[in-house]
Amino acid sequence: MxxxxxxxxxxxxxxxxxxxxxxxxxxxxxxxxxxxxxxxxxxxxxxxxxxxxxxxxxREIAPIFRGAHMLQLNEKGQELCVGCGMCARACPAKCITVKRGKPAEGEEDKYAGKTMCASFEIDMLRCIFCGNCEKACPKNAIVLGQDYELAEYDPNLCIYDKKRLLANFHRAKAEGRLKPPRKPVPVDAPAPKKKTPSKATMTKKKGESGDSEKA
Amino acid sequence: MSLKDRVADILGKDLVALNEFRGDLCIEVPKGRIVQVLAKLKEEGGFDFLSDLFGVDNLDLYAKAAKKKKKSQEESEDTGETKGKESVQPRFEVIYLLLSLSTNERLQVMVRVPEDDLELPTVTGLWKAANWPEREVFDMFGIRFKGHPNLRRLLMWDEFQDHPLRKDYPLEGKGEERHLNYDIA
Amino acid sequence: MKFQAIQGEGWLLTKAEQLINWGRSRSPWPFPYGTACCGIELMCALASGYDMARFGAERVAFTPRQCDVLIEAGTITKKMVPVLKRIYAQMAEPKWVIAVGACACSGGVFRTYSTQQGIGSVIPVDIYIPGCPPRPEGILYALLKLIDKIEADHPLYKQRPKLIEALEAYK
Amino acid sequence: MAKQLETICITTGPVEVGDYVTLNIGPIHPAMHGTLRVITKTDGETIVSAKPEIGYLHRGVEKLGENLTYSQFLPITDRLNYCSAICNNVAYEMAVEKLLGLQVPPKAQLIRMIMMELARIADHQVCVGILGVDLGALTPFFYLIIQREEIYEIFEWHHGARLTNSMGAIGGVEADLPERFHEKWPKLRDTIRKANDETDKLLTHNRIWMDRTIGVNAFCADDALNWGFTGPMLRACGVKRDLRKEEPYLMYDEVNFEIPTGKHGDVFDRYMVRMLEMEESVKIIDQAYALYKELPEDAPLMKKVPKIIKPPEGQIYHAIESPNGELGFFIKSDGSDKPYRIKIRPPCYMVYQAFEDLVKGEMISDLIACLSSLNVIAGELDR
Known part of the structure; x- marks a missing residue:
């Protein structure tokens, strides 16, 4: 008992x-x-x-709020995305599919890079809005905007293609809700030492193989 | 006296291997004597709190090691001899995370379980806390705990056949669906 | 000729339909089925601050028998699927379903052995809300969209499949 | 009797009716928080046995972790204890940092501390609010929710999400405290205290509340330790144990705070411990913020980590004090970019397995009070 x-x-x-x-x-x-x-x-x-x-x-939404995605253009109106697929690789939900392509003849000045994305699809139903794609993008082409009204009757409409992502950008630009460029994070080179080291990192053994003694 | 020496002192012959990584001490003990070892650690070592218990499947790790070995063998063109030695390695590990409340030291006690003898004695007699974790290990790896008061599946439903956390079980499953044996609606 | 009055131009029936729709759309009583993270945001949407009751979702009932809208917020695992089916079956007609969040819509990031990949394959869903979890505003927006859908409904036609059949034959 | 009760609570399995009435509660009973299920045997209104069944929210997080890279797994940790996602993020980040042998810059540590304590307050507020709701006191819940929105606003302005925060990254945090925090904190501190005061006024000395909580599910300290209790549940039983003090991580050893403890481990003590802990958290944030202000504005926030994280082979276990207790991550690495095995030690898993002992011999209505006071979060329970 x-x-x-x-x-x-x-x-x-x-x-x-x-x-x-x-x-x-x-x-x-x-x-x-x-x-x-x-x-x-x-x-x-x-x-x-x-x-x-x-x-x-x-309600006032934070400028860094992670809402619906958009594909950004630069000041000259050129597409920034080069179709490298880094975002697709970084995505934990695997909801992005990117196809790389070469711009057609005479359309080179529409794109900032030498290559472009032929197609860009995000399955919003899978997306968890973690922002990993944004962090992974080397060109700052894909960002998560402030749109949060995403409900749809039809699940197929929730798969955003390139056109819709660009439209998101144009709408945000018109409304002045563009995401501010991310500030560079100050990374420390020589670590300023803490007075009392926490227990978690008390012992520093680098390059020591874990199972060496077990064999 | 450091924790390492103390543990070695208490366990004596029962200590098979000892491994320290980033301050975490992991000891391996023989499979048959796990309850005695844990009781000893609890009484003499002061490790009076079981914070967790879980299993690890080493299938991929061994496959990787074997591949590496094979590669190096091919390079050195040294054939024969050590073939089939990997299969002797027990496939599963069960790790007990112990904690000493008085000294705040943590200890990982590891026991290896071979695939053909998936049975371990239960430690619910020592710590009641081992109740659900043992059921979970049974659910996820199929390791049975002898003497457990209620060894049923914990997280998956009862009719589920496989053991999901084994490395040879695919991430997306094998298409199991749960059907209740009575009609709903 | 008999069906002429019912077939769309009928004043009485249209008005009756409008009345029914008005009543239904102004009182979508929710069944807040919050299983995971989205449930917390749903709680925010229901509580003060966002107050879903402003749109008629006033009476939050925890029994499916007395609800119109099943707000499915959170992951549905394969272990839970029979329960969900049962809840849906227990709800009285007319009923609508809102799938809140990635897990309920498609399984989201949990593409695993134990997660149902979207409740759409189990029960009919009216509105999908992407987001993980969506903001309370996103849930309110979906509710407003659902109200639009209810208003555009034809309850009298829908209830009488035989009548529709007859109308089709009449054409 | 049995028939009648069954219709109130939705049954999902065949119930056996013996000498006692078998009463199945959940998994969609309003008091069962969505996904919990308890099969009880009752003698009149007294509970003879209560078997909790879990797994209704088992999403395969651990298996998923083996198939994602270290940085990809970070957003998944949000979905464990979704009431205080930041604590999970930090616990996981710190575990990986321990595996890598990293030490985070002090400013990042302070930001983590501030955010974690805010998350702790939000978590306790949800717990206390829901406990009130389940016992019939709706008002405190609404007052606390108004106040919690303010905390969520700070989260949103710091890292862009309200609930599933995914704060920081392995190696530090990615953003400094937002402007809004500097403006808001003095005001927020007062509103937190005010909301707590109001809850205190509405509940603590209320006779109905006291009758329903004092002496309900009282639990012995040595039993609690045997069952593996941690966190507020253990402290309510009278054991003064808090990982922030016992194994200080981040900069918890540089701030002063008390560990509130209870005496009997009953529902009232758990409630009181949580209420007092919120006050302590406010104190911690104040001190951490003062320490933060001493640091220069361009102090580093991140440690340099390679883009693809490949820790050396080995296995570590690291635990922090989450709002529910000891939240630990065991990570075994095989040297590749994906963890070989991730095991999460959720605090309420250990607490919930003692549920039968907690409620045996009590009334059915006390079962509801007990369950709410445990603050069982299904996402972390089932993983």
């Missing part, structure tokens, strides 16, 4: 009477109610206690 420690219920008078605490709780909810009513009359930007009236009043 299970052993259980014996717990004595010791209540103070206020707790025993129990209406006191209930009254306190009710007072608190009323305070919230009054505060919310007041806040709803307040002008200016949205304040927290009222809810976001979604279709009309949209």
């Amino acid at each position: 299970v052993r259980r420690p014996v717990v004595k219920k010791e209540y103070t008078l206020g707790e025993r009477v129990y209406l006191v605490e209930i009254g306190k709780g009710l007072g608190l909810t009323w305070k919230h109610f009054v505060y919310n009513v007041k806040a709803s009359f307040r002008k200016g930007p949205h304040t927290v206690p009222t809810c976001w009236q979604y279709p009309e009043d949209r």
Whole structure:
């Protein structure tokens, strides 16, 4: 059988009477109610206690939010993607398929690189919006934009092709929601030493094969 | 006295191999004496907390090693002799993660289980915590634990046939579907 | 000639249909079936802050018998599939299904032995929401889209397959 | 009786009816958090036995990890304990860093600490809120959710996602604290405290709450250790053990904080431990933020790691204190770019296996209270 420690219920008078605490709780909810009513009359930007009236009043989205993808163009209007397929390789969900192609005769100035992507498909239903493709892209061609209204009746419509990804970019550009270029992460060269090393990295043995002693 | 020496001291002959990597100590003990060894470690070594128990399938690792060996053999054109030695290596490992609450030291106790004798004694008598992990090891690798109070599948459904975490089981499965044996709807 | 009034131009039936649709679209009672991560975002969408009740999804019931919209938020594993089928079967007509998130739509990143690759192969899905998990706004957008779909429905036609058959023959 | 109860809870398997009433709860019972299932045998309202069945959210994460590269597996760790995804990310990153023998720059460590503590607060808030909901107190849940949105906003502005954060990378973090954090933190600290105060006012001294939680599922400390409890569950039983203190990682040894403990390990103690821990987390963030401010603005955030990570052969285990307890990653590497074996040690797995012992002899309604107070997250339980 299970052993259980014996717990004595010791209540103070206020707790025993129990209406006191209930009254306190009710007072608190009323305070919230009054505060919310007041806040709803307040002008200016949205304040927290009222809810976001979604279709009309949209919440401010972080510029780095990972939403629907887009294929970027550079300032000259040239496609940045060269079809290298790094994003497809980095994707954990394997939802990107890229085909590399050469631009047709006379269309070379439409593309920034010497090659281009002949087709670019993202299965949005598979995508988990982790941003690995964005990190892997050497040309900063594919980025995750701010669009989050992605629901569709038909699952086939959720497979975004190149046209749609470029359209995403044009729409974002028109609305001024382009993703800011990522800041370079300061990488340390000689490590500034921590005063007290954590236990996790106490012993540093490099290049030691793990199973050497077992054999 | 360092942990290494202490463990060697406590176990004596039962210590088959000892391996340290990045501060983590892993010891190998013989399969037959696992319960005794763990009891000893619990009583004398102060490792009174079982933090986890799990299996490892070494099939690919051996295949890789064999390939490497073959390659080096071909290079040196040294044929014969060491053939078939890899198959003797037990395929599975079961690792017990122990923790000493007083000294905060962790120890990995490893025991090798060959494919033709997939049975281990249970340690639920020492730690109740081994209950579900052992069931999971049975579910995922097919290693049976003798004396376990309730050795059924844990994560997969009961009618499931295979052992998914074995290396020869494909990631996407073999197309199993779960059907209840009574009609729904 | 008998069917002339029913066949689209009928004033009474159209109005009745509109009335029914209005009623249905203004009260899509959800069954929040949150199994995994998306369930937490669904919780956000239901709670204060986003408040799904503004669109009539007021009464969150945890019994499928009293719900119209099955909001499937989260992974469905193969072990869970019979349960899901049962829930769907228990819901009363008319019923709609929203698949929230990558796992429910297609299995997402979990292309593994134990994950059902999308609930679309098990039960009919009306709306797919990509995202892992989608923002609460994304879920609300899907609900609004579902309301549009309900409004465009023909409940009276749909309920009478025999009538439709007769109409087809009449043509 | 049996028939009637069966219709309330949806059964998914044949139930055997013996001398006792067999009552199947779950997996879609509202109190079962979506995917848990408990098959109980009851004598009247007293539970004679309760067999939890898990695996309804088993997604094959460990097998998947063997087929993905080290950096590809990072987003998958979000989906373990989705209430505090950052803790999983950091635990995994630190495990891989240990395998590589890396040490992260101090600024990255502080950012990780701040974000982890915020995640811990968010996790505890969900747990306390859901515990309230399951016991019939809806109000605190709504108040806490309003406040939690603010934390999510900071997450979103730091790494671009609300829930499944995928924060940082192996070798450090990829972004500095956002502007919004500097503006928001003083205000956020007050709102967190206010929300906790309100929850405290609504629940702690409420007679109904006390009657339903005090003395329910009380558990002995040595039993708890035998069952492998960690985290708030163990601390509620009176054992002062916290990996942040015992095996300090990151910079936890440079901040001061208390470890709140309970006495009897009942539901009330678990609730109190969680409430007090939130307060401690606020303190930790304050101190970490002060340390962070001392560092220069262009201090490094990342350690240089090769693009394709290939750790040396070997096996390591590294654990951190996640909101639920000891979250450990065992990684065995064979020298290739994919881990050979990943084993996740989820904290609530160990807690949940003692469920039968926890609820035996109690009432059915206490089972619900017990389950909510364990904070079992199915994603991490089944993996």
